[in-house]
Amino acid sequence: MIPLSWYLLLSAALFSVGLFGVLARRNAIAILMGVELMLNAVNINLIAFWRYLTPDRSVGMVWATFVLTVAAAEAAVGLALIISIYRNRDSVNVEELDTLKN
Amino acid sequence: MSQQIVFFILAAITLTSAIAVVALRNLFHAALALMASFLGVAGIYILLEAGFLGMAQLLVYIGAISILIIFAVMMTRRMMQTRETPFNSQVVAALIGTLLSFAVLVVVIGQLYPLVPGTDTMLGSAPAVDPAIIENSTARMGLSFVSADGYVLPFEAASVLLLAALVGSIIIAWPRSGEEENL
Numbered sequence: 001m002i003p004l005s006w007y008l009l010l011s012a013a014l015f016s017v018g019l020f021g022v023l024a025r026r027n028a029i030a031i032l033m034g035v036e037l038m039l040n041a042v043n044i045n046l047i048a049f050w051r052y053l054t055p056d057r058s059v060g061m062v063w064a065t066f067v068l069t070v071a072a073a074e075a076a077v078g079l080a081l082i083i084s085i086y087r088n089r090d091s092v093n094v095e096e097l098d099t100l101k102n
Numbered sequence: 103m104s105q106q107i108v109f110f111i112l113a114a115i116t117l118t119s120a121i122a123v124v125a126l127r128n129l130f131h132a133a134l135a136l137m138a139s140f141l142g143v144a145g146i147y148i149l150l151e152a153g154f155l156g157m158a159q160l161l162v163y164i165g166a167i168s169i170l171i172i173f174a175v176m177m178t179r180r181m182m183q184t185r186e187t188p189f190n191s192q193v194v195a196a197l198i199g200t201l202l203s204f205a206v207l208v209v210v211i212g213q214l215y216p217l218v219p220g221t222d223t224m225l226g227s228a229p230a231v232d233p234a235i236i237e238n239s240t241a242r243m244g245l246s247f248v249s250a251d252g253y254v255l256p257f258e259a260a261s262v263l264l265l266a267a268l269v270g271s272i273i274i275a276w277p278r279s280g281e282e283e284n285l
Contacts, residue, residue, distance in 0.1 A: 001227035002109050002149075005215040010113045010146070012207035014120055014139075016200045021124035023196035024189045029174050033123050033136050036167060040143045043155075051150045055231045058243040062253050064155055065243070068162055069260045073267035075167045079174040080271035086178045087277065095190055 007048035015041035028082045028092040032075065039071045106219070108149060116142030127188045129175045137168045150228075154240040 014037055021034025043064045050060025086092050115138060122135035140163040147156035187193075220226030246252030 001103075001219040002105055003216055003219050003227060004225040005211050005217050006109065006113075007146070007150070008211045008215065009208065009217075010116065012204060012211065013117055014143075016204040016207070017117065017120040017124055019203065020196055020200040023200065024193040025124065026188060026190045027129060029129055029171060029178065030124070030132060030188065033132060033171060036136065036163070036171075037120050037123060037139065040140065040163070043159075044143060044146055047147055047150045047152050047155060051152065051228055052225050055229070055239070056235050058239065058246045058252075061152060061155060061239060061243045062246060062256075064152075065158065066256060066260055068155075068158060069264060072162055072167060073263050075170055076267050076271045077274065079170055080275040082174055083177055083275050092178050 004048060004052045007044060011041045011044040011048070014038075014044065026093050026095055028085070028094050028097075029079070031094065032078045032082070035078075036071060036075065039067055039074075043067050105149070108145075112142050112145040112149065115139070116146065125188075130172070133168060133172045133175055136171065137164050140164050140168065151236050152239070154243070 018034045018037030018041060021037065022031050025031050025034065046060050046064045046067065050057075050064070054060060082092050085097065089097065091097075119135040119138035119142065123132045123139060126132040126135060140159060144156045144159040144164070147153075147159055216226050218226065247257045248254055
């Protein structure tokens, strides 16, 4: 017997950890890892609500599958961008990538 | 009761490795911790009786995305081991903001749903449903992906998105002319 709120609390904690990673890390790859953690937290929420509120409909699982798809596309494009930036600037530290700032 | 023990073990795996992901200095170790965190989330899906998504999580996240991240870490090798702190200058503000948002989420969840397990009043436990509904959920999801009154349009859009991401990442990472000597 696991109440729905435990899943939601786990998801909130995972989302907060990922958010901290996105806000506080300097390395662009570490920021992408934080984004992946946040997407996982969203998926836990979706599956928990599917199981507890609408287990007879497929909308929750469908949505989670789309989040999975978008996460895969986002990781591929993001890592390609990081490799391209590394090749041009010799660094993936986001504090040094300030070309658009001035 | 045994379900609760499994939940706590999975939650501990997920959260400790997630904290390791954001705190470890060595990016390669962080990527390995990320794989452990994904594994814990896959276990949570299976605990929620969404076995298909648990397997998809294993294949897509642990099998593909983690390996992609490890490739990127290794291709930017000099960034792997940094002597200085892995955090930027706004780390204190980020920590405070994150803790505040987590506190708000905890309060909201505590207001909406009971925090103690109980028999299925107000979702203190998973509602009992016919096992056939859970068993057929993957088949129903697959059918709704291809039926016209289901999600066939988002499904096709997702496939176009994946193709665009594939082509786009190849083009972005392709070395421009005169750049090959930097490889």
